[in-house]
Amino acid sequence: ALLAPASRPLAGRHVLVTAGPTHEPIDPVRYIANRSSGRQGYAIAEALARLGARTTLVTGPVGLPTPLGVRRIDVETADEMAAAVAAALPADAAVMVAAVADWRVAPAMHKIKKGSGAPTLSLIENPDILAAVSHAVPRPRLVVGFAAETEHVIEHAKAKLLRKGCDWIVANDVSQGVMGGPANQVHLVTRDGVETWPRDAKERVAAGLAERIADALGAES
Numbered sequence: 001a002l003l004a005p006a007s008r009p010l011a012g013r014h015v016l017v018t019a020g021p022t023h024e025p026i027d028p029v030r031y032i033a034n035r036s037s038g039r040q041g042y043a044i045a046e047a048l049a050r051l052g053a054r055t056t057l058v059t060g061p062v063g064l065p066t067p068l069g070v071r072r073i074d075v076e077t078a079d080e081m082a083a084a085v086a087a088a089l090p091a092d093a094a095v096m097v098a099a100v101a102d103w104r105v106a107p108a109m110h111k112i113k114k115g116s117g118a119p120t121l122s123l124i125e126n127p128d129i130l131a132a133v134s135h136a137v138p139r140p141r142l143v144v145g146f147a148a149e150t151e152h153v154i155e156h157a158k159a160k161l162l163r164k165g166c167d168w169i170v171a172n173d174v175s176q177g178v179m180g181g182p183a184n185q186v187h188l189v190t191r192d193g194v195e196t197w198p199r200d201a202k203e204r205v206a207a208g209l210a211e212r213i214a215d216a217l218g219a220e221s
């Protein structure tokens, strides 16, 4: 069905979303990764597309179908995600939902075999994609990060906002059993303050965030 322009407030805007985990190979058969179902990020990409945005979804490995109307770019590692994000810019807004692995391993060429003692992994810090987007030229007008925390949720989110140079942080308390599940309970942390949203289905949290992004982009130019 054709939608009236008023229901597509993001028409003509390009929005970039990251979602899912990254996988950092240890050897050809093993990897390290963060826990992430990708559900919240995919729901956000779908909600943005529904509001008319040209939506690019850079996704780590998850078994989810591509959201309707979204251009999807599959990556595996944080380095690949960083490169795909840089290539997808410029954007009017960026929403970095991915659970990027903080470290990678200098991977072994061949499968590590048992029997000669447990291997020691030396870890190398991965690029911070959110911080890079926050300092990109030209910079998206709105840069949104996520923060999954298990304690001091708001304080950690405020510190992350300042450290990374983004505009908003969507913070959630993952000690509340939301990871991988259908619902989420988030706090929207901006430079102006904190809004605590009710626990709701990830699709409804996504719809609420997409509306807020449309409002923020609509307020200027």
Ligand code: CTP
Residues within 6 Å of the ligand: 018, 078, 096, 097, 098, 099, 100, 101, 102, 126, 127, 128, 129, 130, 131, 144, 145, 146, 147, 148, 160
């Ligand atoms: N992020 C990113 N690139 C990274 C690490 C994180 O883009 N290498 C993004 C995430 O997508 C998220 C935000 O930064 O939007 C916060 O991620 P988080 O892991 O909470 O922050 P860190 O700075 O890695 O801090 P820590 O894991 O120590 O809490």
Ligand code: CA
Residues within 6 Å of the ligand: 100, 101, 102
């Ligand atoms: Ca991290």
